[in-house]
Amino acid sequence: MPTVSCDSNHSRIRVIEQFDLLGLLGAALIGLALGLLGSGGSVLTVPVLVFLFQQEPKMAITGSLLVVGTIALIGAALHARRQRPDLTILLLFAPTGMLGSWLGATASATVSGAVQLQTLAAAMIVAAALMIRPPSSMQRVQSVQPTARRPATYAYLALLGLATGAMTGFVGVGGGFLIVPALVIGAALPMHRAVATSLVLISLNAYTGFWEQWSFHKSSVASLDLATLGLVTAMGIAGLLVGERVAGGLSQTKLRQIFGFLLIVLAALLVWNSLQQH
16 A cells, blocks of 8 residues: 555656646746747736646736736836837826726626636637738838827727726736737837837736735735746746747747637637636
8 A cells, every 4th residue: 555655646746747847838938929929928827827837717817917017027128228118108008008907907806717717718819810810901000101190099099008908907918919019000119119118018007907906805815826926937037038039030920820829729728617617
């Protein structure tokens, strides 16, 4: 009997070690996708925490806000060395985005984790569609001179900030896959400035959502696995640094399409996971 028990324990340890390795690779993929594509990587955070670190959905979504906010902040600092974010857009977009994140985090307390996962799956399908489609509209905007922004453009961006912020607070994603195209097409920002601006906005929205969770749900937030979240954040930052270095030599169109199909698979797994909870 002792021999069987020992073998069983060793097998369990090996499985856990392999599972943790997959989790670390998944965490690195979050930052790698963000560094390579400029957006979309944060949408992987909740699936990584749920599937690879076996976290309960609500805890994964709350922890995701902390991870996403920190990785985005580091990314914004890296971009700020080469080009500054658009301050006008930030002054307009940030308040509505933070308000939306606060509202989304508040609303998340009224629904189950399964509902949040299903909402996240829907957001991932939207992100996948935006990444798989040919980037013709983005290219057309980049090939012309930026035009003067009209009041309607500012109103549109303010409303979009509210919507993306609400999504951040509710399901723990940054929303860069919506913010970057909106800034390029709607505000005629060059891609590099849109990405830099988006990262600042994502960080502000994510930290606001996390603060709301902390303010109203201290007992549950206190039970977060901070060691795991710190490890995921560190691996995400490492992936971000690698992605930043190699992005220039790779086809952005093919990368986005591959990433888009990956999001569809993960969205299906999230729906299945939420149905299993019921």
